[in-house]
Amino acid sequence: MIEPLTVYTLPNCVQCTMTKRALDAAGLPYTVIDLTTDARALDLMKQFGYTSAPIVVTRVVSWSGFRPDWIAKITAARDHPSLTSK
Template identity: 45%
Template sequence: MVITVYSKPDCMQCKRTYRAFEARGRAYDVVDVTESDAALEYVKELGYLTAPVIVVSEHDHWGGFRPDQIDRVAAGGAGDDETVGA
């Protein structure tokens, strides 16, 4: 499972999300939406207007710092058949 955090510079919720994933031993990729028009358009298409946006799969994503969702993903509770977020 690839976890992608769509982020922006100086975003406190983004930093808290990174730390939470790291504390739970989960790897993640970071995409800065201020450096990629395609990434910004993608998160807007998902329905988000703020950072961070965390995407685990096509149907598993959410916005903001969400320890409950991070715990769920860290415990292995993520999949394409789950619809979470937006």
Template identity: 50%
Template sequence: MQVIIYTKPGCVQCSATTRYLDDRGVQYVAADVTADAAALEAVQQLGYAAAPVVVADGNHWSGFRPEKLDEIAGAA
């Protein structure tokens, strides 16, 4: 399963999301929407305006969502 986390610098929820997955050994790709125009466009196309945006296994959401992250960790 590929997991992509769209982040931005100084984002507390972004840090909490990546730390949560790191603690559970889940591999992911982090894309900084402030440095990568394609990443920003992808987030906007999904309809989000706030980070983090997590995309995994065809699902996506915004914000720090431990219950969703647990689903990813269980499937990984």
């Protein structure tokens, strides 16, 4: 099973909404953190060099913006038996 992703968002962010819809459609679990209400998270994302939302963080990769290509890669990795079996 794939670990939940973390999606850092802003209110009224079209790319954030599109990202969450794509993650939902792919069946990928995620946690949402609103950068307008979590100053610590906002500072951390700035330290990592991100300047736009959404920011998606996984155990091995992170990105900002609406990236259906990355969502597809994570979905494929989740669905590939040799990558998820222990």
